[in-house]
Amino acid sequence: MDQRKVYINPHNNLLQLEEPIYPLVDVEEPNTFRNLFPYDEIPKIAFNDRIVPHNLPDEIFITDTTFRDGQQSRAPYTTEQIVTLFDYFHRLGGPKGLIRQSEFFLYSKKDRDAVYRCMEKGYEFPEVTSWIRASKKDFELVKDLGMKETGILVSCSDYHIFYKMKMTRKEAMNHYLSVVRECLETGVAARCHLEDITRSDIHGFVIPFCTELMKLSKEYNIPVKIRACDTMGYGVNFSGAVIPRSVQGIIYGLTAHAGVPSKWLEWHGHNDFYKAVTNSTTAWLYGASAVNCSLFGIGERTGNTPLEAMVFEYAQLKGTLDGMDTTVITELAEYFEKEIGYRVPSRTPFVGKNFNVTRAGIHADGLLKNEEIYNIFDTEKFLNRPVLVAVSNTSGLAGIAHWINSFYKLKGEAAVDKSHPVVQKIKNWVDEEYESGRVTVITDDELLDIIQKTENELGIHISK
Structure with a gap:
């Protein structure tokens, strides 16, 4: 017969039995839980x-x-x-x-x-x-x-x-x-x-x-x-x-x-x-x-x-x-x-260089329409890290437009969309790069250089 006292738990107001007392069990041989931790197998999770x-x-x-x-x-x-x-x-x-x-x-x-x-x-x-x-x-x-x-x-x-x-x-x-x-x-x-x-x-x-x-x-x-x-x-x-x-x-x-x-x-x-x-x-x-x-x-x-x-x-x-x-x-x-001199792995959540960077063109298109679609929360507000798009052969026009808007902090009427002539010219240049055998993403420095050249060529200055 269980002789433990009954008391009211102050956290949930329910009657409970007092907890049992557990004495030390001084075993002669170590208990290594071999049923859960067989060293020559993967550890087991039992229920x-x-x-x-x-x-x-x-x-x-x-x-x-x-x-x-x-x-x-x-x-x-x-x-x-x-x-x-x-x-x-x-x-x-x-x-x-x-x-x-x-x-x-x-x-x-x-x-x-x-x-x-x-x-x-x-x-x-x-x-x-x-x-x-x-x-x-x-x-x-x-x-x-x-x-x-x-x-x-x-x-x-x-x-x-x-x-x-x-x-x-x-x-x-x-x-x-x-x-x-x-x-x-x-x-x-x-x-x-x-x-x-x-x-x-x-x-x-x-x-x-x-x-x-x-x-x-x-x-x-x-x-x-x-x-x-x-x-x-x-x-x-x-x-x-x-x-x-x-x-x-x-x-x-x-x-x-x-x-x-x-x-x-x-x-x-x-x-x-x-x-x-x-x-x-x-x-x-x-x-x-x-x-x-x-x-x-x-x-x-x-x-x-x-x-x-x-x-x-x-x-x-x-x-x-x-x-x-x-x-x-x-x-x-x-x-x-x-x-x-410690480099955090690039895909580490919250702190990695690429944690809120997308490369897929279809995702970039969604980000351009509304960044909430593919960003976990307002990373610019909470981490000073605006959502970014890396430009590659899969970025498309939307990805390039998003990169420009993010880098130059262009919002509202100042923002460019995928029909903008500068975006179209850069997309042609990106396509030529990958058609020539390139396999790496376009770097920020390369993009800044080609944007400046395209602005001068077209007489349009979006980066001012």
């Missing part, structure tokens, strides 16, 4: 059709790992570059600070110099946080720098506990709890990075461990945050999928069973199976207030959840940008290319 409810927190926000996880996969940023990017994040997050935190390494003098300079800005958001080794010396360093919170690695799958750390689950839990206690003793809030959570025993280790972390938080009256790290990108957002791959199941388990408040819960996703963005959004929908991202998704292996993607996911979920300045995203892309 048990157990559904958990949506639980979008009252407040959701983004945290940044560009200077931590993002720096693990590329040449380190200079101190000046870090400070400049931090300024951009402050502007992008807007007055509500929706880019809530940014985490830093503290190991090198360059990293610490960047921390000092960013903290000197005096911004409320992003808050400067750190990621450190689990040592008393590092905790004291965090405290000396004046930080209120630090991240601590607490790997949670048996792959890590048994094979890397050479411990049992009980030994690992006791070790982690002692480390977190040391951190709290210094007065610094702990952010526990549960590495490899999508291959972990959720009920046998993760939930009992997080339950103990919540007890420590209550004992010291200091927040202990949980970062659920999908280190290998195994998480899936499908309703009814089984844990540990189910994002919904993990978030529900942490909030309902372990008692982790949404405001202390964060999702950190990787993109190994192309699911970083959808999994992060799913974590928001089911109870995590924070999603951890890196700019342009730059991170370990296939990368992290792209920060700019979650800005637009936020707007779609909430129906508002809440003051975020999305034009900063374009400035960031330009800064990376011009100052850092």
